[in-house]
Amino acid sequence: MTVTIEVPASVPAQLKKPDGDPGGSDALAGTLYTAAARYEEFADRANELQTLGSWTGIAYAAYKDATATASGEHAAMGTTVRRVARGVTGFADTLRDLLRDHEDLLERKRGLDHRRTALIADINATPGATPGEIAAFRERSVDLRADYSELVTADDDLQRRVRENETLLRQVFQAADTLSESTSADGGIPPLAESAMNRPGAPGSGATPEEVKAWWDGLTEAEREAVIAAYPDRIGQGDGLPADARDQANRILLDDDLSRLAAKERDDTLSPLERSILANAQQARDSLANADAYTDPLDPGLEPGGTLWLYDPAAYDGDGRVAVAVGDLDHASDVAIFAPGINTDMADTTSYTDKMMNLYESTRYNGDGSSVATMYWLGYDAPDGPLDLATLTEGRAEDGGRNLSDAIDGLRASRSDDPAHLTAIGHSYGSTTTSYAVNGNPDVDDVALLGSPGAGPAHHASDLGPGADHVYVGRDSRDLVAVLGDEGWIGKGGLGLGTDPSSEDFDATRFEAEDVDRSWHRNTGDAHSSYLDSDTESLYNLGLIVDGHGDDVNVAAQSYDPWWGPPQDPEWDRDPTADQPGRSDTTAAR
């Protein structure tokens, strides 16, 4: 009896590679950014030349009108060219993704073809197959057919996305190919993006993070790509949006600043603010490069990647706002958000990103195997230093707390179906900011305050959202800043910024955080700044907290203020440790 086993054909016959060269597209975008810089320079110069000292009369009035018009038109054209350039950058980014997906499909097809060849060979090698063998061959054939079918669907999807990406690029150019369009307020914005952005719930419209999330969920893939490229400033700061979307948008803004301002720097036409913006952009670029290249300490094949979650380099007179994450904020099981203290602006981004890698490593190395993301968040105007009067009051912390609370709400809303274990960490003045953010706010699971001058509005750990059992405090006994908070019935006369969170009165869980190289006296140097250094007690315990195992921290006795004398710190006389397993060992590499 002849038995027929239908082996499926190898389909699709061809996996068409997306046309185009991302590098070439990036080069085109760079040229456009440079052209935009030239338009801006012309506009600025025309504006400067409007006033010519003592000139008067009809001719001068006409001259002023003409220069004003020229300035305005060139400024508008510069904006339009920037939008087109951003569209090209977005096209290049998407094309890169598409090419990567194409490679994945090729690999899948190679695997399926290998299985098909093996099936045919096995069938041919079994002329007198038993009913059981025949059934097994048929089952393999059915499975193979289903997998080929999935591949065809995936290829169709890829080709559709390729067409949509090309359509979007065409629309970007078509929206700026006449003089009236290039000088209009929406020149270079494709209709697809404009219509999507006009729907209720779009970021920047006053919508809540939950509404923004719903708006995003209602967009098609093409609309998402369109709004990222056309409105990167609104998408990049859209609380409630996936971190990946924010990252794509902010990287477009970053490319814009780097290329355009570098052109102006070559022409020596940078304003002082633009010079700060360019320096901030370079910090963001370098931080992202480091984060993107970071390798997971437990899995050499895993690069968790970097995310530019917030990018606003002109904020606060050029100090800038920025948030850079190490790891996948959209999918990591454990997410930490870290707020820095005084003396911090965007110029410190590479340094703090490095600290986020330390925290990531400690969490993974001593953790339960869960995935991790750690984010440096400078979303507020941190005081410039100890002599900045803002350091002495809680105003910046209160404002920053609102921003941080919004950021936390945004992170939560973006993952409403898949909530991460979320830890908020604040250092120095940033700990006061963090206290304001989580005071009565249950959206974080754990809170850690480091080197804190005071817990701001919270007088007791139970005032903070996650509850007293989930509030942790790290304080080096030599940390001068951390002894300034109020404790005891006398307090410290309002020296600090609220209650000392390491004190008995506050009653948080204090964990070991002594620096092994500590000095004999209190200081604002290493004693205040080593909480995130490798192989320290502090970083070890923070890793456990971020991993969701705060119950396992090595507990330190709380400070207290007896009626008969000055405040006491029981940690003062304890010998600190470094690199000790189960206590201060945080690095996988040796």
Add this chain to the structure above:
Amino acid sequence: MTRARLHRIPLRLLLALTLALGLAACGDRDPADSADDLAAMKAAVNAELRDMASALTGSGLAVERATGRVESEGMSTYRAEDYRASAVVVGEGPEGDQVDRAATALEEAGWSRTSDGLDASAPWAQLERDDFRTTIGWTKVGERELVLTLDQEGEVEVPTDTPPVDRDNSEDIALN
């Protein structure tokens, strides 16, 4: 602003002064001085590691693949760099015995064991001599190896605008 808050302002100016004095005591360092200090630290640590390798070799253990690495430390008001060395120690026998043999060999060379009585989840020892501290333990990630790390007390303060060092900056240390 409330009256109570206004009353706190002079006290807070005192806080500013205190912090400022603290920072002034630290100062922002000359990069050249920092580089010189780091080079001196490297030389001292590497020399100490060679000395340790000699002591361990005499006890039947072999020291291989020694490397040194600079790490960035500090944040906010203070930034520093530290140099640490590490080396793979090769021997025979149970893991705990090898750790103990290495620690004993170093004790005979003048090191003092500081980890006795401390809890640890795996065979491990820590010793000190002068201003050096060494940790001997087994790697938990990758190939299982006995490794000693060496650190000198303190770190080198650097200007607060110093970029962090490349995390992958390991350099081989010649043991001879």
